[in-house]
Amino acid sequence: MIPLVCPAPIATRDTILLGHGSGGKLSAELLRDVFLPAFANPVLAKLEDQASLEIGGARLAFTTDSFVVKPLFFRGGDIGSLAVHGTINDLAVGGAVPEYLSAAFILEEGFAMADLRRIADSMAAAAAKAGVTIVTGDTKVVERGKGDGVYINTAGIGRLREGVRLSASSAQAGDAVILSGSIGDHGIAILSEREGLELETDVASDSAALHTLVDAMFAASPAGALRCMRDPTRGGVASTLNEIAEQSAVGIEIDERTLVIHNAVRGACELLGLDPLYVANEGKLVAVVARESAAAVVEAMRRHPLGGDAAIVGRVTGAHAGMVTMRTAFGTSRIVDMLAGDQLPRIC
C-alpha cells in the first residue's frame, strides 16, 4: 500500500484532506508517515488488508473497516450489508474462512429509528446469508451535526486455511492476473444516487460476500498457486494492482480489452470524466495466480454466481518493477498509476 516514491511528502500537509480516505496515494502517505511509524510491528508492516495471527495455537485473520458511505441506502445495498460484506471480503482475500464479526455504531442524535432498524436487519441478513455471526457490538451517540446519520465499524475474525500464506508481496514474474468480474459498479451506483444522475440503465452496487468464490478458487488450484488476492474497493483496480506491483517489486501489464465494464458504468464515467479503473468495487477480487493454474481457477470462478465474468486480465512481469501498465484497446500502452487525489469520497 506504500509507494516507494511519493511525490509530495506529508510534512507539507498540515491537515487531513478528503483524499486521505480515498485508498490512493494520500491514504498510503498517511499510513507510511503517521500510523506505521507509531504502531511499528511486523504484522502491520506487511500491509495486508488483514492481520495473520497465531493465538492459543490457532492461526487467525483479523481485520477492521469503518463505513461512512453516503447515501446510507443505495441500489444494490446499504451501509449495513456493505459493512458485513466488506469485512468478510478482507478476511476472505487473506485466505481465511470468515467466522465472527463485531458491529459498532456511531449514531447521530436525531437519526431515525426506522432507518436504524432497517440497517440492523440488513446486516443480520447479510451475515446470515454468509454464514458469519455478529457476536459483539457497541453503540455511541454524537450530537446532531457531529455525525452523518450513522457510521458503522465492523471487525472480523476468520480461521486461516492450513498452510495458506497469501501476500501482496508474493507475485512472481509470469503469474497471471485474474479479475472476478465487471468494474466500477459500486462507485457509480453510489455516485449516481448522490448526484441524482439519470443513467440510461440503473447501476446497482456489486456489494457481495466473496468468501465462497474464494473457496472455489482454492479448490481449483494446488497449494501455493494462489499468490495473493485483494478486493479492489476504494482506489479501484488500478490502486490495488499498484499495491501488488509495489509490494512484490514486479511489473504488472493488463489488457484493456479483457476488462468487463457495464455500458451504464462506462457512460457515467465518460460523462463525469472518471476512469473506471479507479472506481470502487465491493464485490470483486483481483488474484495473482501461478500461470499454469490460472485457466482452472478462472473456470472454477465462472461456475460461481459471483464469478461469471472472471477472466485473466493481465500478467506479472520482471520488467519495470513497481509499475502497472495497460495495453489499450487501440494497441498502445499506458502507465496506470495509483489514485492520486480524491476521486470519490465517502464511497464505502
Add this chain to the structure above:
Amino acid sequence: MIPLVCPAPIATRDTILLGHGSGGKLSAELLRDVFLPAFANPVLAKLEDQASLEIGGARLAFTTDSFVVKPLFFRGGDIGSLAVHGTINDLAVGGAVPEYLSAAFILEEGFAMADLRRIADSMAAAAAKAGVTIVTGDTKVVERGKGDGVYINTAGIGRLREGVRLSASSAQAGDAVILSGSIGDHGIAILSEREGLELETDVASDSAALHTLVDAMFAASPAGALRCMRDPTRGGVASTLNEIAEQSAVGIEIDERTLVIHNAVRGACELLGLDPLYVANEGKLVAVVARESAAAVVEAMRRHPLGGDAAIVGRVTGAHAGMVTMRTAFGTSRIVDMLAGDQLPRIC
C-alpha cells in the same frame, strides 16, 4: 444490560437520543429492541462486554468499542490512550489475556495532522506499555462538519484463560462485591475540561489498562471464585451493578461508606447535581467474588498500583432480585437504579 422492566417502550421513540449512548436504560432499550432481535444469536444474547468464542481449537475473547470523547485531549489521557485501554479492559474483565488490537479512524476533513500524530503516538505508547499489538487498521475521512475531529474504533482479541468462564449472570447470594478504587474520576475530568470548570484540585482521568490487575486477582483466588468482572464506564458503577443484579437475578447491597470518592470529584458532583455512582470510570473494575476468597483478592489488588484503594463495597443477596440498594452514610437505605437518561454524553 437489559432491564426486565423498562418504563417506556422504544416504540414511542422515533429517533435516536443522546441518552441512547449513555450506557443506561436507553442504551439497554436500543440493544433489546433493535440490535438483539436483528442479530439474534447465543453469544450476543449473553450480554457480556466481550464475546467468548472458540475458533480453530482456541478459546478467544473478542470485543469492540468506538470512542467519541470530547475533548480529544484531557487531563490523564486522550482519545488514543482511552481507545487502547477501553478495549484491553473489556477483554480483561472477561477473563482474557489481551493480545491484539485493531485501530480504525474516522477523520474529519481539516483535522490537524499534528493532533493525529499525537493521538497515534499515544495509542502506540499505551499499547506498548500494556503488551498488546495493534495489528490492523483502517482510515476513513468525512467532510468538514460531518465528524468531530476524530472518532476511533478499537476491536480486540484476547486468549481466554483455561477453564475460566466469567459471566454477569454468575453472581450468587453471599458473594462479595469488590470495587478496585475511587469512582467518578474520568467523567469529572472530561466534564471539567469541557465546561471549563475551576475545581479546587485538578481531577485526572483514571484511564488505565486493568489486565495486570486482573492477573493478580486470578492469582489470588481459586478456580471459580471470581464470578464476574465489569469495568464501570458509561453509566458508572450504578449501571454496572444493575446489569449484574439483573442478569444474575440477585439483589446487590452496597455500603456508601466504603466508596472512595476524591474530594474534587465529590465537590464537582455536588456543584453539578451529579451522583458519582453514575459517573464514568475508565480504569476501575467491579468484581463479584466468592465470599471466602474476597479478602485475599482485595489484598492482592491493594498490592497492585491500580488497586491501592480496592475494597469490598457490598454483597450479593437473595432478596429483591434485580435490584441494587445502598446503605447510606446516614444509615438509611435507598434504591440505586440504572442510569435513566443521559447524564454525560461523549464521555468515552
